Amino acid sequence: MISKRVQSIKPSPTLATDAKAKALKQQGVDVVNFGTGEPDFDTPKNIKQAAIDSINAGFTKYCPVAGTPEIKNAIINKFKRDNSLDYTAEEIIVSSGAKHSLYNLFQSIIDPDDEVIIPAPYWVSYTDMVILVCGKPVIIQTTDKTNFKITPESVEKVLTSKTKAIIINSPSNPTGVTYSAQELKEIAKVCVKNKIFIISDDIYEKLVYDNFKFTSIAQVAPEARDFTVVINGVSKAYAMTGWRLGYAAGPKNIISAMSKVQSQSTSSASSISIKAAVEALNGTQECVEFMRKEFEKRRDYIVGRLNKIDGITCRKPEGAFYVFPNIKTFLGKSFNGKTINTDIEFTNFLLDRAKIAVVGGSAFGAEGYMRLSYATSIENIQSGMDRLETALK
Numbered sequence: 001m002i003s004k005r006v007q008s009i010k011p012s013p014t015l016a017t018d019a020k021a022k023a024l025k026q027q028g029v030d031v032v033n034f035g036t037g038e039p040d041f042d043t044p045k046n047i048k049q050a051a052i053d054s055i056n057a058g059f060t061k062y063c064p065v066a067g068t069p070e071i072k073n074a075i076i077n078k079f080k081r082d083n084s085l086d087y088t089a090e091e092i093i094v095s096s097g098a099k100h101s102l103y104n105l106f107q108s109i110i111d112p113d114d115e116v117i118i119p120a121p122y123w124v125s126y127t128d129m130v131i132l133v134c135g136k137p138v139i140i141q142t143t144d145k146t147n148f149k150i151t152p153e154s155v156e157k158v159l160t161s162k163t164k165a166i167i168i169n170s171p172s173n174p175t176g177v178t179y180s181a182q183e184l185k186e187i188a189k190v191c192v193k194n195k196i197f198i199i200s201d202d203i204y205e206k207l208v209y210d211n212f213k214f215t216s217i218a219q220v221a222p223e224a225r226d227f228t229v230v231i232n233g234v235s236k237a238y239a240m241t242g243w244r245l246g247y248a249a250g251p252k253n254i255i256s257a258m259s260k261v262q263s264q265s266t267s268s269a270s271s272i273s274i275k276a277a278v279e280a281l282n283g284t285q286e287c288v289e290f291m292r293k294e295f296e297k298r299r300d301y302i303v304g305r306l307n308k309i310d311g312i313t314c315r316k317p318e319g320a321f322y323v324f325p326n327i328k329t330f331l332g333k334s335f336n337g338k339t340i341n342t343d344i345e346f347t348n349f350l351l352d353r354a355k356i357a358v359v360g361g362s363a364f365g366a367e368g369y370m371r372l373s374y375a376t377s378i379e380n381i382q383s384g385m386d387r388l389e390t391a392l393k
């Protein structure tokens with residue numbers, strides 16, 4: 001009864017972990033939730049006020065499918081200001097979240113059996129979205145030993161006549177790995193030579209640490225402009241995950257195809273969220289820096305604590321709000337007569353024994369790791385690390 005396409009994908013495992021942790025909390029269980037992929041901060045006041053004003057002014061109707069001129073201008077200015085990138089209004093589309101932009105993009109460029117290169121560990125939705133449009137994910141496996149980074153050589157190795165696109169996600173979910181301008185330039189050269197689409201998911205752009213300078217691959221590969229699409233949104237930078245507002249920038253013909261898909265599926269993003277996003281992008285950016293600094297403190301703390309635990313090694317990420325420690329030494333060990341063989345069994349053990357919710361690395365295409373989101377208070381992180389340490393002892 002259910003289509004083969006839908007049968008071939010799975011529900012988002014990160015959203016499932018988050019739901020499980022929240023359900024346990026509601027039942028009164030004291031769970032520390034490291035599963036959530038969203039800032040714990042509230043949306044800044046000025047942004048909320050812009051939405052309230054838009055409701056009061058009756059700005060509550062359908063908008064143009066790809067976004068109003070006002071939000072497109074705000075996005076054009078953002079690209080100019082932050083990334084030195086120039087786009088016209090026809091090269092921008094606003095969607096109901098960056099996830100939605102990505103889905104529209106895959107619908108627009110992928111034919112059956114087209115291959116999309118995805119570096120692993122990857123964000124859980126990339127592979128399933130590609131499968132949903134009958135494309136084929138081609139994984140480049142990376143490990144903590146090579147800083148979870150792909151190289152031009154590793155891209156070249158997986159290229160075939162069917163390769164259609166590559167996804168670059170820097171800073172990355174789940175590893176926090178962030179590529180330098182030079183590294184991106186080298187990877188872009190291979191893409192240009194082989195004429196494959198570059199999909200640059202820049203959603204964590206604002207969350208970089210230790211004075212790391214973010215670069216979008218679109219900036220260092222102007223020669224790839226005709227087949228580069230940048231994906232971004234307001235969810236992570238402005239604590240606006242529930243507002244569902246993302247956007248894409250790229251060549252006019254691709255954006256126009258995405259707009260056609262959107263016109264036949266969801267229409268414009270919410271008018272109220274559009275007004276809120278205009279304020280987010282045009283208003284004061286102090287909130288972004290405040291949250292970034294808080295995340296940096298938490299990253300330093302959690303990485304320090306994890307590396308003090310016998311058997312865990314954790315690379316210090318340059319960006320996003322996740323850590324992705326290696327837990328391989330624990331696999332094959334037993335507790336109460338039960339052997340823990342996989343990272344999923346390991347994370348189940350942590351939830352049962354220590355009441356901490358984390359996501360197993362295999363959900364991100366990397367067995368033997370776990371992902372912890374530090375988008376939670378320092379008190380929660382402290383308590384979670386105490387529990388982890390005790391359980392693993």
Ligand SMILES: Cc1ncc(COP(=O)(O)O)c(C=O)c1O
Nearest residue numbers: 037097098099123173233235246
């Ligand atoms: C790498 C990555 N891209 C895109 C998204 C989707 O963001 P949005 O809330 O704008 O749909 C997420 C959210 O977790 C993400 O981690």
